[in-house]
Amino acid sequence: MSLRLIFMGTPDFAVPTLLDLVAHGHEIAAVYTRAAKPAGRGMKLQLSPVEVEARRLGIPVFTPATLKTLEAPVEFRANDADAAVVVAYGMILPQAILDAPRLGCFNLHASLLPRWRGAAPINRAIMAGDSETGVMVMKMDAGLDTGDVAMAERIAITDAMTAADLHDALARLGGDLMARAIGALERGKLQLTRQSEEGVTYAAKIDKAEARIDWNRPAHAVLRHIHGLSPFPGAWCEIPIDGEQVRVKILRCAQVDGAGAPGQLLDDHLTVACAGGAIRILELQRASGKPMKAKDFLRGTPLKPPMRLS
Known part of the structure; x- marks a missing residue:
């Protein structure tokens, strides 16, 4: 029955x-x-x-x-x-x-x-x-x-x-x-x-105002912030590209070893320093674009140290 x-x-x-x-x-x-x-x-x-x-x-x-x-x-x-x-x-x-x-x-x-x-x-x-x-x-x-x-x-x-x-x-x-x-x-x-x-x-409703990445937090907190907002609304930062600050959503990342000023690129593979440790960006998305693997993004937009993400 x-x-x-x-x-x-x-x-x-x-x-x-x-x-x-x-x-x-x-x-x-x-x-x-x-x-x-x-x-x-x-x-x-x-x-x-x-x-x-x-x-x-x-x-x-x-x-x-x-x-x-x-x-x-x-x-x-x-x-x-x-x-x-x-x-x-x-x-x-x-x-x-x-x-x-x-x-x-x-x-x-x-x-x-x-x-x-x-x-x-x-x-x-x-x-x-x-x-x-x-x-x-x-x-x-x-x-x-x-x-x-x-x-x-x-x-x-x-x-x-x-x-x-x-x-x-x-x-x-x-x-x-x-x-x-x-x-x-x-x-x-x-x-x-x-x-x-x-x-x-x-568990308050997600506010888009909390989506900006704060590189002054420890790497693990940054990773969890990014993954907790992926894919929507998407945690974001600004990357200097061709002289402009371009908003980019970070969709997936991994915690890695590394040290530097918060937001600083540590290599040409999108490893970014946090307040403690670092993360490596694995997947990201430009405004109005499709999600991309980091290696594909870097083919068209090579980014190198000492660039700073904000």
Whole structure:
């Protein structure tokens, strides 16, 4: 016997969970997602990744601008769902929606709660230098990621991981975790545990103003800052090219031995000194350009010491 579910999600991160629930035989009565937005050069309406998959699977799609109307809970309850699964939906669920499914609403969150509640847990875990993170299934309440936790999976964060790498790994892990949690819910075996009141941190939304690289920080902190913002919004610095200060995003790097004034190029392979140690730039992107490997970038734009990045 399977459960009848409402799925609520929007970006790529949510797609593996939707597909895993379908693969495990659960009936998806409806998908709620954010409405299509104009994107690209032609500003054509672009469906969310979740809506694309839902349409392919023949699942009814709803894109309400808000869930705070009097009609929204009525329409929600009309789906006659046992439970709702929420993954990066992008909209606050009012209490009337949370109370609508008979078994509740269950959220997949990309951190080890109560650490990194909030909007940007993947980026913040990398930027803070955390050695591990994970995904958790939580029964939602009215608070910000404060609900009781059901299941968790952990993953190590290596210095080579960018936010994109960790995002993809957690999305895959999370789909499997949620499918197991909903299976346990179906059998009446899902156990919930209150979150600890200790170790609470908040993952504030990334502000573009914090994306500029500070070479006056230690090399490891610079590396984690770069990788935590890769590929979006992208940590950036300015490089003097042909007499102009050109903004360049650094997308991937490695920590290496080296010493010099912060921001100084130490060789012709894009090794840059930090306040302590150095990093070697492996991948970067000029404004309006495509991401490039460092060796390809240097072919067209040779950079040599004692040049300084700022």
